[in-house]
Amino acid sequence: MPTRKIAVLGSTGSIGTQTLDVIARDPESYEVVALAAGSNTELLLKQAHQFRPGVVSVGSEEAADKLRGLLPAGTKLLVGEEGLAESAAGSGADYVVCALVGALGLRSTLAAIDAGAAIGLANKETLVTAGHIVTKRAAVKGVRLLPIDSEHSAIFQCLNGEDDKAIKRLLITASGGSFRDRSREELVGVTVEDALKHPNWSMGAKITIDSATMVNKGLEVIEARWLFGLPYDRIDVVLHPESIVHSMVEFTDTSVIAQLGNPDMRVPIQYALTYPQRRPSPASPLDLVKAGTLRFREMDFARYPCLRMAYEAGRAGGTATTAFNAANEAAVARFLRGEISFLAIEEIIERVLDKHGAAAVALPDLETILETDAWARREASVLK
Secondary structure, eight states, X not given: OOOEEEEEETTTSHHHHHHHHHHHTOTTTXXXXXXXXXXXXXXXXXHXXXXXXXXXXXXXXXXXXXXXXXXXXXXXXXXXXXXXXXXXXXXXXXXXXXXXXXXXXXXXXXXXXXXXXXXXXXXXXXXXXXXXXXXXXXXXXXXOEEEOSHHHHHHHHHTTTXXXXXXXXXXXXXXXXXXXXXXXXXGTTOOHHHHTOOSSOOOOHXXXXXXXXXXXXXXXXXXXXXXXXXXXXXXXXXXXXTOOEEEEEEETTSOEEEEEOOSOTHHHHHHHHHTTOOOOOSSOOOOHHHHOOXXXXXXXXXXXXXXXXXXXXXXXXXXXXXXXXXHHHHHHHHHHTTSSOHHHHHHHHHHHHHHHGGGOOSSOOHHHHHHHHHHHHHHHHHOO
16 A cells, blocks of 8 residues: 555544554554644654654644644644644545544545545534535545444445445444433433443543543434435444444345454554555454343433434434534533533524424525524533
């Protein structure tokens, strides 16, 4: 495989650091040309000196001030959303890993597509908020969207070489998150610390909370609709506490193909970077004898109302999914700051969606999507 020029957007987050770990283990195959992060300047500085990219971007002038004069010689320092876009589209990258958290990744992903770069997509909110725009733009530009999420990577692998007409349904697995063994009554008064203790995966704070509310799985359902082109009534979610089966595809002849492995995000990250090749992985191999029993349970939408709301927003389409995502991001941020309870997250999302219903736009342009995003965040930030 020829050397790939990689831009990593969100380099200091969970997916970003694991992406750089994969790259560092195979330095002959990759050149890091751009790194972008928000405010973790200490880690970003270490990454910059290790990989020596041509471009480093940060989220604010305050963060930029902490880096000035400290970056390697020849590394250009950029700031804000414009810096993100230039990191994606103006750094010479032929492959952009979008590992930003939330809707922030939308403009930079579109910029990378316009520049003709392949996209390793870990930022599911990009497709949740603007799936119709992103997938159409990628098709027009001939750009491949390669999924990095373990569930979408699993489905992508299960579909290799298969006829799309033979697909009956997608089965996305869900661990159940930090509170999978608690009833709704037992969720009253849970703390941030409790919610951040995911039993299987090592992830960032926001996605760990989303896993506990099942919002994360709802976002994955919406993303799967755009990645694989199936309607929502052919995308199901099943609880699988072990997180060994990362997702499955059922075909018209009743055959089910699944992708299995130990929970380690470096596997789907590496597959997205090396596709269609496979390389030796730093992950530990799966031993099914040691793993023992693999359990599956039907999804309980009463226990996880956020997943129900995600399906409803997806079927409504248009700006409904933007409102769902933005309301959740704002509510989760408030929970992490200790301003609201855990159960208030789902209450706020539902109230924002109810309020948005009459104003929904079926085929929004980018400006309308961004306006809806801002409106939903404002609403979710003030609701009690």
